[in-house]
Amino acid sequence: MLVNSLGDEVNKRDASLKIIKSILQSDGRKGFYDLTGLAGGFPILAEDKALLETYAGPAVFEEAIQTLGKIHLGGEKILALNRTSSGILAAILALVNEGDEIVHFLPKSPAHPSIPRSAELVGASYREFEDITQFEVSDNTSLVFITGSTMDHEIITLKDFLRVIEISKSHEIPVFVDDASGARLRTVVYKQPRAMDMGADITITSTDKLMDGPRGGLMSGKADIMIKVKTKAHQFGLEAQPPLVAGMVRALENLSPERILEAFITKHDLYNGLVNDFKGIKETPTGVMLKSGELKLELDNRGIVTDYSHDDLAYLFAMLLLRNHGIITIPAVGMPGTSSTIRIDLASNDAERITIENIIDAFNETLEQLIKIIDDTKACKSVLYY
Incomplete structure (x- = not known):
């Protein structure tokens, strides 16, 4: 080895x-040639630079990220984070307690390591499924994850996506869609609806995957859940700072x-x-x-x-x-x-x-x-x- x-x-x-x-x-x-699909960028405008301050930045860019984020992801409230993994951690900290279970459906294992690692951090058990006929939740399940597109770009089928939503909702369990690249691949190439439009409670995408934004996470969700997640994000310094948010705003404006x-x-x-x-x-x-x-x-x-x-x-x-x-x-x-x-x-x-x-x-x-x-x-x- x-x-x-x-x-x-x-x-x-x-x-x-x-x-x-x-x-x-x-x-x-x-x-060199960055062919990872993760190169991203930092497409801010010249006039943005003077606003990249602790308080001026949020005052200017918060409204824009809310508007553009909802256009891209749907949902009721947007939160910018310093990484997709940060958003996953913040959500698990907010919604999962020690001893709870996290269940994850994805088109092909393994999951991105941030999910099982965050589960371990809060003392939750973790199960993942790639066969919809075997997918199940338990009385102890407090959060269900769906991966829209895996690290190797395996795409979930629309049928499986909706079935996981159906099962989770029948047990009143919130659903978090990890749509890091899927927010573009699923919708643009495979013409699937946005995660929030299919009944997800929360979703997140990476602003550097198949778009020209900085490496960061853009989260959307239902307002009540997002307040809880945002609180945890700020408690642990997981939120995106003004320069990152500015870059996300311009990348969303340029997205094609x-x-x-x-x-x-x-x-x-x-x-x-x-x-x-x-x-x-x-x-x-x-x-x-x-x-x-x-x-x-x-x-x-x-x-x-x-x-x-x-x-x-x-x-x-x-x-x-x-x-x-x-x-x-x-x-x-x-x-x-x-x-x-x-x-x-x-x-x-x-x-x-x-x-x-x-x-x-x-x-x-x-x-x-x-x-x-x-x-x-x-x-x-x-x-x-x-």
Whole structure:
């Protein structure tokens, strides 16, 4: 094993950031391509800068975030948070007591780690389901989660979504929809309604996923629940500060579905160019993905034997993509505990600067580079940890 702990994942991420800094110093911003779909941005206007103060900012941007947030998510009240994970934690702190149960339905396990970790923090038990025929709640369930789109962009079906709402409502249990990227993918690509319009009590999205906002969380919900969540958020410093809220406001103003829809079409060209050499490659709504287990199978098919874990191989592949081709994917830069799936998102801003052919060549060359070093543990660690 090359990556044995969350600490190792932190060190790997630190190494990735050093590589990105080195590229910036030598080639500038044009030297790398962030294809994670999480690049976000900070599109504030020049006149906003003078208002990014502790009290002036909220006075100006609070009304705007309420208006634009309701347009995007629906609901009665909006809350901006410093991360989606912060909103999930604030909601669990507000709505779940020690000894309670949290039940989670998602189209494909595992869940984002922020949900079970927050459950553990308050002393609640946690169960998750991906088969709607097995989904159930208990007398002890105080909160139900639905994930609209997983970390690997598996999308919940409308039928399953409505069934979880129905079961939860019959037991008077509030429903929280984690719609980090789903608030765009579900609605734009799959034409599903907004979570609040389908009966959710609270929902949250990430303002840097498939949109150009800063990394933050935008939450909407019923007014009575949102007051409780907002109180907890402020108690623990989880709320977004004025600069972040300003960036969210401008990103929502600029939000357009066209880039997502274009990526939905062009992904086929990328998939068709990779599938002959990467049998396990899969299409996502806006790109392609290669799961860590599928990468291991690619090596097996070439007669390459290794004891490294599936995650180790994915991390190596992602770091080589970054080091040698300037392509950023989530396994290289993701926070500890996030998916090790290598995903190319063509809805990313930088996808406009790199051709499909360049990406295909980079994948093929990276696999060959991985094969060359696979038996050299020292070389592999050097790739991971700079």
